[in-house]
Amino acid sequence: MARAIALPKAEPRRPRETGDLALRWSGRVSLTTRILAVNVFALAMLAGAFFYLDSYRTRLIDQRLDQAAHDAQAVAIALAASPEAGDRAILADHSSLTGARIRIYAPDGRLVQDSWRLSPPTYRLRDPREEPWRRHVARFLDRAAERIVGAPLIERFAEPAVDRAQAWPEITALAAGGGARVDRADHELCERCGPATTRVRYAPDRTPMISAATPVSGGWLLLTSNARDITRIVRAERLRLGFVLLGAGLMSVLLSLFLARTIVRPLRRLASAAIRVRLGRAREVVVPRLPDRGDEIGALARAISDMSQALRQRIDATDAFAADVTHELKNPLASLRSAVDALERVQDDAPRRQLLAIIQDDVRRLDRLITDIAEASRLDAELSRARFEPIDLGPVIETMLAARERRGANPRGVQLAFARPRKGIALVMGEENRLVRVLDNLIDNAVSFSPDQGLVEVVATRIGDEVIVRVEDEGPGVPAELRDDIFRRFHSVRPAGERFGEHSGLGLAIAKAIVDGHLGRIEVETRDERPAGAAFVIRLPAATPDGGPESAPA
Missing domain, CATH: 3.30.450 (Beta-Lactamase)
Structure with missing residues (x-):
């Protein structure tokens, strides 16, 4: 059994720990000692009444001498x-x-x-x-x-x-x-x-x-x-002063012990739990939430508990992501290994060309998979460091669709339709490249599910304090029971006739992570008044040209 973890008495102060949070000599003394010292200091000031007694005695004697x-x-x-x-x-x-x-x-x-x-x-x-x-x-x-x-x-x-x-x-x-x-x-x-x-x-x-x-x-x-x-x-x-000092001293000690019990003790428990989390024992640590406390220590306890739960969820998500990555990489690697092994034994040109085509497809699939995995793994960190700026989604979507038309990214005669809103209507705070990636993923998904000569409609508008972007297709739609699963990593529902491995299964997961990082939501719905088709809806907070939220008070 592991020994109990002792709390560190002091740690080196970092250069940035200055200002109202910096403590000099008092930072080296425990909180219990400081609480007791403050109460005893007030008691010592009361004990100064002994000096008054001496002057009082002196005045009485002087009066008697006179x-x-x-x-x-x-x-x-x-x-x-x-x-x-x-x-x-x-x-x-x-x-x-x-x-x-x-x-x-x-x-x-x-x-x-x-x-x-x-x-x-x-x-x-x-x-x-x-x-x-x-x-x-x-x-x-x-x-x-x-x-x-x-x-x-x-x-x-x-x-x-x-x-x-x-x-x-x-x-x-x-x-x-x-x-x-x-x-x-x-x-x-x-x-x-x-x-x-x-x-x-x-x-x-x-x-x-x-x-x-x-x-x-x-x-x-x-x-x-x-x-x-x-x-x-x-x-x-x-004697009267002594009784007062005795009572005040007793109350001072009791109040110090009470403060130490209500302040220092929960802080030590929280610090011990935080140390155990830092040592990698997050799964076995139960951080006290102190629900009965409405003060700052209760808020701190709940914040640390929520933080540890978020950390535990992040660890679980990382473990699941690592397992999914391993599983997804094994399939193309196994296919690639089989094709390479068979290539050594096959002498006919036709089978060799077929095996080489398989190898090329597996290599492209691995390249696409590794690229998407790398982007998904670093997405949260990059979004936390990104500097958001006001972006008008109307011109951004129009430019993106025009670029797709020029490079012929819409096969099977699928048409794209976009009604550009007035300037400044679809204004949000964000990073343009990331939002373009979201829209590109959704349009790729809509095009792939659309029938030949189908129509994909993109709408950007504003309702209240939100900018709403809808990407609608004429495909089979998404069953209600799968509308949450399709945003999970490596979960892929592909249209009929598409070859396996054409997509990594990370596109919608990446899109959801980017939208979440912009404080928005992404959902999938059934198209209104249409027998078939899916509608992916993005809701982002509206912004003003100066970069503030539209709903902020003047």
């Missing part, structure tokens, strides 16, 4: 405006309201006030080792997302071992002359706001720690808060 600076300055203004006895209440109330821890340091750096000593702590730094595994996964995803988008590194937050002003970089930067005034148009004491410095750091559990420092009463005020809600918001958005 808010922390404003809150620190507001507390500093409130402390400066209130009596010293009210400082503790201000710190406790503001800490409880904002969730921030507020510390005040003396000019020498000592901690003099802490809101957590006045009210319960407002946040707790969580130890990651005490959290469930889900939190570890969330932090891993946080680090991965920041690594992907190239987010800047953020330092870790840790409470100093000795809580002094010098342990906080915010206060150090402020003391060194850094910081910026943060103005609020809606604060009546805005002009009294001092400069403020802000900083963001990560708590041990990777939640943002927002801090702001500002001068107050010759010392420093430090406000710190744990913006855990920012992490919660970003993670929730990332």
Whole structure:
């Protein structure tokens, strides 16, 4: 059993394969891979939303830093405006309201006030080792997302071992002359706001720690808060985006597989069938026609199926033609061989002359047969390359009949009659020499079947969009059961009294092939209102003088 035929991965591109059908690098990639790549590319564009999440997180942190600076300055203004006895209440109330821890340091750096000593702590730094595994996964995803988008590194937050002003970089930067005034148009004491410095750091559990420092009463005020809600918001958005990406990815893969199944799979089957046809297995190949598909692939499948059937019919016709040629050549060759063999043994002049006449007849018959076979075999190829031109059949038929009269091609007193149509009436697109061959074959056939002193009538006219040529004789006619067979190759029905071998049996077959090549039809009918005779009718599409079909729209 033959091994399965593998489809070729690539073939050299011919020079003419250019234009919109030419593919460069993508032509080397399978269609399935390209379909998947297109869907994944669209999915990758959707994954770019992770960059948006990072910018969204950055904006939230920036807003919290601004808010922390404003809150620190507001507390500093409130402390400066209130009596010293009210400082503790201000710190406790503001800490409880904002969730921030507020510390005040003396000019020498000592901690003099802490809101957590006045009210319960407002946040707790969580130890990651005490959290469930889900939190570890969330932090891993946080680090991965920041690594992907190239987010800047953020330092870790840790409470100093000795809580002094010098342990906080915010206060150090402020003391060194850094910081910026943060103005609020809606604060009546805005002009009294001092400069403020802000900083963001990560708590041990990777939640943002927002801090702001500002001068107050010759010392420093430090406000710190744990913006855990920012992490919660970003993670929730990332989870929703992850579900969207997961669903889109699953749909992308399923759609890619669906497209591969509905496009690539039938194309591979068609390509495999075409390869088997090319390898000479046309008789055993069944090309899928895909009748349920109304798209381009269904049209391609049916076109390839029709092409393979036409090829199979062409192969069968070639085989039958070869068999018929062999059979037709054997008869004159056998007669010729017998006459040559007998010629060596016969000494009398009379029998020798008779044998020589037989040899001459067989040679002429072989010559005529080989000529007609050669023309019939190359007819299709020549018609496919022929350039058709507008031809007026009226003058062509008149010239042809006049030439027959001059060379005496009408024996037994058979007369030819032709009523020439007006100029331009019988105008068709075609090759003149081929159409003359058709008419000559039909007239020869009509003359041979006509009785002595008979009449052969040729009529050329136009009816609607067709030019019709009729060749009528007064012979015995063609039986209805033989009207299709007479156009087959080597099928010959000869008139009584004609010697065997006068015709090759290819004349009408050649005529039909030429008419078919001109998109016409040839038929045989019984003559109208006549007791006997045959009428061969040729129907060809009418043409205009400029070479277009007569029925073409203006």
